[in-house]
Amino acid sequence: MGHPDPGYGYTVAVNIDELNERFGIPGALAFETTEAGLVLAKVTTPSCTAELYTHGAHLALWQPTGLEPVLFLSEKSKFEKGAAIRGGIPVIFPWFGARTATSESPRTDGPSHGFARTTEWDVSFAAVVGEELHLALTLVPDDNAKALGYDRFRVALQFTLGRSLTVKMTVANEDTVPLRFEEALHTYLHVGDATQISVRGLQGTEFLDKPDGFKRKTQSEEPLHLERETDRVYLNTEATVFVDDPVLKRTLVVEKSGSQTTVVWNPWSELSHKLADMSDEGWREMVCVETANASEGALVLEPRSLHTMEARIHVEPLQS
């Protein structure tokens, strides 16, 4: 594992046999290589099935046994090196959206939402505990990250895959100067019809309204019903968000800790048409509820310190 690939500037030469030997668990976890050369971890436990790409440490499928998949995955998504996957849980680091100049760095180059979601991560831990599968992946600076000015960090992602899902993201600063960064678990929730869902938990919370020129607003309504393109960066909130879905007759619950920002995103019809990796009707089946520290909630880590953010998702029957 971990040989440099000159084609992409990051480590991709993973030996699949070695990976299966080191971390595979008969009947519960197996690694395979896709036609496009991505490494896919397939998880089966009594409580769920799941699929995770080491490319971006990207959880693409999580389906508790007997339920519909909880994560939306675009049927038109690319699954190839250098591209972001549309759906599942993209891992956003070290900036959110377009890179903007900060007091630490004037640079604005690099891909949208940072490089973590298009970089190969290393598998570092796997174990079955009861009916859950624990899986950890780590990211260290590669040539691409270093070229973008990020050369002294460590990121660990710990997944607990079962009847509920926990994703824990830890960032460590190994530098002698503070590390400023943004991060997000950009979770695409799968819903029956986005025009019918109710999003609860954010009443009275300030947000930046991206489609309205980043105007600062406060949400008065509860619940929130989506009626158009929605792209809101909610500030200073640790609230649990509930997504009531009358079509799939369930409520998706997103709890979190170590996160002060929540982003709610649905591109709606017009923007979906412009997204090459989203089908025209894809927007109807998703809403992103993103556990983040972004925008005004960007973090500054002192040297030799770390920060952990966690998202916990579970499904409840819809209360009528």
Ligand SMILES: O=P(O)(O)OC[C@H]1O[C@H](O)[C@H](O)[C@@H](O)[C@@H]1O
């Ligand atoms: O198309 P992507 O780079 O994956 O970004 C998808 C979306 O991510 C976040 O939710 C942002 O708030 C949106 O402004 C952005 O459009």
